[in-house]
Amino acid sequence: MPSIRAPSSKRTASLLVAVKCRPLTDAEQKRSRHIIQVTDDKSLIVLDPDLSKDYLDLIQNRTKERRYSFDHVFGPGCSNVDLYRNISSTIAGVIQGLNATIFAYGSTGSGKTYTMVGTSKDPGLMVLSLHTIFDLIKKDKSSDICEVSCSYLEVYNEVIYDLLEKSSGHLELREDPQHGIVVAGLRSIKVQSADRILELLNLGNSRRKTESTEANATSSRSHAVLEITVKRKQRNQYQSQILRGKLALVDLAGSERASETNSGGQKLRDGANINRSLLALANCINALGKQQKKGLAYVPYRNSKLTRILKDGLSGNSQTIMVATISPADDQYHHTINTLKYADRAKEIKTQVHKNIGTIDTHVADYQRMIDTLQIEICCLRKELAEKESQLNIKPAEKAADNELSWLNILSSGTSENVQERINLQKALFELEETNIRNRIELQHLDDVIAMEEVVETDGAVVQVLRTRRQVILDNIRDNDEAGAGYKKDIEINEKHRHQLQDMIDEAISNNGNRTYLHILSQYRLLGMANTELQFEMAMRDQVIHDQREAMTNLWNVLLGLGLDQQQIMDLAAKQRIKIDGSSIPGASNLSTICSPVVSHAIPRFMYHSSSSQTYPSNACIFQQQQGHSSIAYSRPQNDSPTVCREEHQSSYYLHPHDNSQSAYSEMGERGSGGRLKPCFYPPNRPTQDACNFCPAMNAQPCPCSKEQLSSDKDLRHQLKQERWISNRQNSQEVSPSGLNYQHLYEELASYGGLNYGLHESYLPHSSLKRHPVFVPHGVVGVRPFNVPGS
């Protein structure tokens, strides 16, 4: 029986902020004054550090004293256990399939490591949470099987290392549609007891990079993330449900001023990197705080590895706790105020918490496995390269050749970093554009509403509010455009760097005669590219999965909006021989417009993978306009394979070739509003016109309501610029764009000459490169941008 999944119910949670003030250290007691007053368990006062005031401050009664309130405040007399007691309920959710994140934030020497790791007398949050998890599993009365695993990583100078590996190589981040950001190749060790994890924790901590600085004798130079995963599986059940809870415990490196830490050389460089990633974190907190009040500001997660790792914890599926650590010393006043400023802003952050139930999309899991295998192979090859190099270094006669070889090695790792960086920048740009598209939609709506209100309103109060909101949206658009311009510049720099690297590699290879080494090197590079390509594939699938999830949610909303209750939906599904996974069905929210007829048949048509002979009625259409974002979904007539088209306001930078020439677009491409060209990509082995016939909006059987719906909604018609169709056919041999710059990717692949797989030429806008055979994995879902007729 085919099965679909009911979207799990989400709960909006506020980020919980706890402030912890440590006692004065022995050294501080001699030189500093205590300036923190904890007034009650939720508020504190930072006293003015200046005892003597100048005349002007005195007569104007100016003071630097500041008052704050948070979810919890702990004074110098409190232990880690006191803090833990107030947050332990969050940890308990992890064994029920919920995610939680706890991170300590504060300046260097303020007590982050003490809070997270602790001492034997005062164990920290990492230790206490582990004990809770194992205690709860032990006490659990159900017959479920719980499996606990843990990983421990550090981010040092923007490079990720595995703290559970003796000599870990550089690890890379990957975006997983189901599990969010994951670190490829990171070891996850299954553990049976809290003691075993504590052993691993101690081992990892001993590998962590620390330095003695002026501000702290054992200052952490890296950000450390301990992740505990609890998988809970029903025993002896066919198709058993799996709950997968995750707890991330983060000890950040301390922010500092170079002048205060009195460091130079490597220490100074470390400090600069630490500060950069903490600044990126602060910027994310700022943007997220702003988003709650003002909506749709771009959150620059991509500006550092740390923020990418923390993304889920900051805005995704996680109940998150920020522990802001402060020093009570008067000479730390500015650091303290700074920490409390961000903690205060973080109170505004909201996350969406839902249970992680079961698994879907097995083909995605297969891709992940492939990528993981490739990552492991790359690591082995890296090691081989290093060994080969050290062997060569032993022979002094070959010193000159050795230098050349290590130069080659540097170049080749430079190339892979360069590729990763470009992928990241392009994705950032894509996200920025999406954010601004939504901003522009809201702007358009606001303009219309303002125009209407101006006619009817007498005192102008509502118009004033709307105008204020309009200005906020304009500011957001401007900020996002500025950020986008920055990313575009970075991409240009990255491109230049790539060409330089490639030239240098080619020259070095042509001058060098060491065949074995070159063989390993070329294998390494090829695997690197295969890996990159798979990551692109994954990104495409992410998009498809995202779209499908959105469509599923819309369909659920429609069904519930029609007045069907959960039981009726279940009965209908059972009649269609469709199994509904997931126990909870969300309330019908955000439903705006429904296109009938036959909406109730839309689920089978869309959800149902074509492995069954079951057929469904012809057309179904869901029209939705939600939070300023509009989309239209169609299902195909019954004799065709299930197809869904979405129209959306989207024009991606990925889809625009750099030369911007007309020829880079299809014959179907036309100029959209604003004079921007709209790209069109064709499926392989299919004539151009046929590609368009695939969209129901253009064929003989258009969606019965789309045109009317469109023309009845003036805003929408204005905004619709591009249509994407999703062809979801069994054994499809198609791969197509999903916001990716194929021209780029193709050039990238071509630059790795001899590579035996590439993208099909027909996916390239008027491709001039038609050499490589197609590399198409099974079960691929096609995604294609499309022109909306008459838009």
Ligand SMILES: Nc1ncnc2c1ncn2[C@@H]1O[C@H](COP(=O)(O)OP(=O)(O)OP(=O)(O)O)[C@@H](O)[C@H]1O
């Ligand atoms: N609650 C506390 N009680 C007693 N001593 C503490 C407490 N918190 C921190 N300390 C002490 O303060 C010093 C600095 O603490 P810690 O190393 O945890 O700071 P940090 O914020 O992690 O610094 P960095 O960012 O430089 O790594 C240590 O000597 C630690 O033992």
